[in-house]
Amino acid sequence: MFVRTPAELGAVLRDRRKKLKLDQSTFAKRIGVSRQWVIEVEHGHARAELGLILRALDALDIRLDASTEQTPARGVTRPAVDINAIVAKARKKKA
Amino acid sequence: MFVRTPAELGAVLRDRRKKLKLDQSTFAKRIGVSRQWVIEVEHGHARAELGLILRALDALDIRLDASTEQTPARGVTRPAVDINAIVAKARKKKA
DNA sequence: TAGAAATGTCGGCGCTCGATGACATTCGAG
DNA sequence: CTCGAATGTCATCGAGCGCCGACATTTCTA
Numbered sequence: 001m002f003v004r005t006p007a008e009l010g011a012v013l014r015d016r017r018k019k020l021k022l023d024q025s026t027f028a029k030r031i032g033v034s035r036q037w038v039i040e041v042e043h044g045h046a047r048a049e050l051g052l053i054l055r056a057l058d059a060l061d062i063r064l065d066a067s068t069e070q071t072p073a074r075g076v077t078r079p080a081v082d083i084n085a086i087v088a089k090a091r092k093k094k095a
Numbered sequence: 096m097f098v099r100t101p102a103e104l105g106a107v108l109r110d111r112r113k114k115l116k117l118d119q120s121t122f123a124k125r126i127g128v129s130r131q132w133v134i135e136v137e138h139g140h141a142r143a144e145l146g147l148i149l150r151a152l153d154a155l156d157i158r159l160d161a162s163t164e165q166t167p168a169r170g171v172t173r174p175a176v177d178i179n180a181i182v183a184k185a186r187k188k189k190a
Numbered sequence: 191t192a193g194a195a196a197t198g199t200c201g202g203c204g205c206t207c208g209a210t211g212a213c214a215t216t217c218g219a220g
Numbered sequence: 221c222t223c224g225a226a227t228g229t230c231a232t233c234g235a236g237c238g239c240c241g242a243c244a245t246t247t248c249t250a
Contacts, residue, residue: 023197033239045237061163065160065161066160129208144207
């Protein structure tokens with residue numbers, strides 16, 4: 001499962017928590033946050049703290065893998081060749 | 096690369112940013128944050144906002160994969176069988 | 191059908207994020 | 221060596237997080 005948005009991550013957390021038969025209260029205590037926090041995160045709260053999120057994932061034995069592979073359809077940053085030229089240009093432009 | 100701590104994630108971001116030959120200012124503008132934010136996150140800031148982190152990863156074409164596979168050495172949650180019994184017990188105990 | 195458990199919502203509060211702008215330090219090109 | 225770019229540091233400030241405690245709603249079991 002690939003995670004791109006806070007909502008997706010929230011869904012992952014919720015599914016996994018339910019699979020482990022944990023209720024929000026126990027889960028919250030286990031990772032050291034309030035139940036309120038669990039609720040909001042599971043609902044896709046975008047401004048949750050990174051550290052707490054990682055703790056939550058860890059508590060549910062979810063591994064996060066960061067890879068640099070390309071999703072062809074999303075071709076946004078695809079320079080690949082003349083980076084030097086771009087840099088030089090940026091240097092001149094004095095952004 | 097597996098990410099377990101904010102520091103690890105910061106390192107991933109920094110490495111990737113440098114590989115793409117971006118400086119902090121340009122990077123910050125690209126994802127809509129301040130340069131200060133980039134600095135702190137790359138240093139492992141634990142309380143950064145989830146949404147901004149995801150934007151940063153996206154801007155660098157880094158995909159996050161959440162998997163439920165077991166890291167054998169961390170065998171914490173390994174019930175697998177009589178969850179029902181545990182639940183029943185917990186019900187009785189009225190923790 | 192109760193009745194409890196789980197989940198979601200509300201108001202209030204302390205604390206720190208993230209932004210801004212200026213300055214210091216490091217590093218590389220010339 | 222000199223100049224500038226890149227990175228790191230500092231102080232300030234408004235806004236929102238995460239917490240608490242109570243209550244509302246949904247979802248189960250007995």
